[in-house]
Amino acid sequence: MHSAIPLTEKVFWVGVNDHETDLFEALWPLPYGISYNAYLIVDDRTVLVDAVKGHFLDEHVNRIREALPAGRSIDYLVVNHVEPDHTGALRILRELFPSIRVVGNKKTLELLAGFYGAGGDTHVVQDGDVLDLGTHRLTFHLTPMVHWPETMMTFEASTGILFSGDAFGGYGTVDRGLFDDEMDLAFFESETLRYYANIIGRYSQMVQKAIAKVGTLGIKILAPTHGAVWRTQPRVAVDWYDRWSRQETKSAAVVAYGSMYGNTQKMAERVARALVDAGIRTLVHNLSHSHASYVLRDIWTSRALVLASPTYNTGLFPTMDDLVRLLENKLIKDRLLGVVGSYGWTGGAAKALTAFAERSKWRIVEPVVEVRCAAGDQDLERCAQLGRNLAAAVRA
Ligand SMILES: Cc1cc2nc3c(=O)[nH]c(=O)nc-3n(C[C@H](O)[C@H](O)[C@H](O)COP(=O)(O)O)c2cc1C
Ligand SMILES: [Fe+2]
Ligand SMILES: [Fe+2]
Structure with missing residues (x-):
C-alpha cells in the first residue's frame, strides 16, 4: 500500500511513515514513529516539495510515481530544509528523475553541495521570489534558523498551502490519519509539543519572526515536513507554535x-x-x-x-x-x-x-x-x- 494522498486535486502527499528509527537525531525516542512529509504539485511544471530520509526512498518513489501523470517527470525539487531527514533521498532522486532542478536559496545549495556533492541543475531563489508552474504559483519565504540557517517556507497562492518545513511539525506517524480533522488532537498536541521542546525550542525567537512573516499569508492548508497536515484548523497549529515560542507557561x-x-x-x-x-x-x-x-x-x-x-x-x-x-x-x-x-x-x-x-x-x-x-x-x-x-x- 503506497497510496499518495490528495490535499487538493493537484497536490499530493508523497511522504513516508518511519516506524524503524528508535531515536530521532539519534537522541529523541519515537514510540509513535515520525513522518517525513513530502508533496507533489502537478501542473504544467511538476514540483516535489521536500523529500525524505534516504532509507525510505522506495516507498517515497512509489508514491511519486502514483501521483505523477503518465509520461511526466519531476521538473523541480523545492528544498525548504537541507537536514538529511528531508534530503537523504536526493542523490537517487536525481538519478531517477534526471530532469530535476533543485530550488533553494544560496545557503541551501551550499549545504546540499556539502552533503551530496556539487552538480545537477539548480535554481537559486531569494526571499519573496516567485516560481510560476502554470496554475500554481510558489513564493519563497526565507525563515532562517527554523530549524537551520537555510530554512525557508514555500507558499502556493491558488490553494493557500504553506509548505512550512519543520515549523508546525510534530512527532507521530500519519498512518493514524494525515489531516488534522482525522486525528486525536490531544495525543497529537503532546507529541507536537515534545517535538517542539526537543528540536525547535532553542530557536523560539526565530519561530516568532517566522510567524510574523508568514502569519498574514492567508494560510488555508498548513503542510509541514513532520506530522499532521492542517486543512481544517491551520490556526490551531500556528497558535501552538506561537504560545510555545513565546514560552508561555x-x-x-x-x-x-x-x-x-x-x-x-x-x-x-x-x-x-x-x-x-x-x-x-x-x-x-x-x-x-x-x-x-x-x-x-x-x-x-x-x-x-x-x-x-x-x-x-x-x-x-x-x-x-x-x-x-x-x-x-x-x-x-x-x-x-x-x-x-x-x-x-x-x-x-x-x-x-x-x-x-x-x-x-x-x-x-x-x-x-x-x-x-x-x-x-x-x-x-x-x-x-x-x-x-x-x-x-x-x-x-
Ligand atoms: C557513587 C557515589 C558518589 C558520591 N559522590 C559524592 C561526593 O562527591 N560528595 C559528597 O558529598 N557526597 C557524595 N556521595 C554521597 C551522596 O551524595 C549521598 O549518599 C546522598 O544521600 C545520595 O542520595 P540518594 O540516596 O538520593 O542517591 C556519593 C555517593 C555515591 C553512591
Ligand atoms: Fe530539521
Ligand atoms: Fe525535519
Whole structure:
C-alpha cells in the first residue's frame, strides 16, 4: 500500500511513515514513529516539495510515481530544509528523475553541495521570489534558523498551502490519519509539543519572526515536513507554535530528580506532595527512568521546576547534569526554581543547581534544601515549605 494522498486535486502527499528509527537525531525516542512529509504539485511544471530520509526512498518513489501523470517527470525539487531527514533521498532522486532542478536559496545549495556533492541543475531563489508552474504559483519565504540557517517556507497562492518545513511539525506517524480533522488532537498536541521542546525550542525567537512573516499569508492548508497536515484548523497549529515560542507557561510544576538510594527521591516527593496539596498540577520525573525528551516537554509549559540531585563525585548526579545542560542549551527562560541537594561529605549538588539558576537568570524560590545523607523530619518539613512557597510563587 503506497497510496499518495490528495490535499487538493493537484497536490499530493508523497511522504513516508518511519516506524524503524528508535531515536530521532539519534537522541529523541519515537514510540509513535515520525513522518517525513513530502508533496507533489502537478501542473504544467511538476514540483516535489521536500523529500525524505534516504532509507525510505522506495516507498517515497512509489508514491511519486502514483501521483505523477503518465509520461511526466519531476521538473523541480523545492528544498525548504537541507537536514538529511528531508534530503537523504536526493542523490537517487536525481538519478531517477534526471530532469530535476533543485530550488533553494544560496545557503541551501551550499549545504546540499556539502552533503551530496556539487552538480545537477539548480535554481537559486531569494526571499519573496516567485516560481510560476502554470496554475500554481510558489513564493519563497526565507525563515532562517527554523530549524537551520537555510530554512525557508514555500507558499502556493491558488490553494493557500504553506509548505512550512519543520515549523508546525510534530512527532507521530500519519498512518493514524494525515489531516488534522482525522486525528486525536490531544495525543497529537503532546507529541507536537515534545517535538517542539526537543528540536525547535532553542530557536523560539526565530519561530516568532517566522510567524510574523508568514502569519498574514492567508494560510488555508498548513503542510509541514513532520506530522499532521492542517486543512481544517491551520490556526490551531500556528497558535501552538506561537504560545510555545513565546514560552508561555501554565500554573503547573515539574519535579525532576536523580536518586541512587532513595534519599533525594524522598525529599523530591515531599516537595511534590506540598505542591499538589496546594492545588498545583505537578508532574514528577525520576531522571533514571524518564527520558529527557519527555521531561523537556513537560518543563516547556510549566512555570515552576524543582531540581533535586544527590552529589555524585563532587558534582551533579549525571542524569541531572545532562538535564541542566539541555535546559541551558534550549534557552528555557524565566522559570521559578526549587533546589534540593543531598550529599555525604563535602557536597556540591545544591551549589551546582544554584549556579545554573544564576546563569539562566531564573528565580530561586526559598528555601534551598541541602541535606547530609538522609533527610530528617525537619528537613522534610523544609521540603514541604519549599513546595508551598513555590505554589504561592506560581500563583502570584
Ligand atoms: C557513587 C557515589 C558518589 C558520591 N559522590 C559524592 C561526593 O562527591 N560528595 C559528597 O558529598 N557526597 C557524595 N556521595 C554521597 C551522596 O551524595 C549521598 O549518599 C546522598 O544521600 C545520595 O542520595 P540518594 O540516596 O538520593 O542517591 C556519593 C555517593 C555515591 C553512591
Ligand atoms: Fe530539521
Ligand atoms: Fe525535519
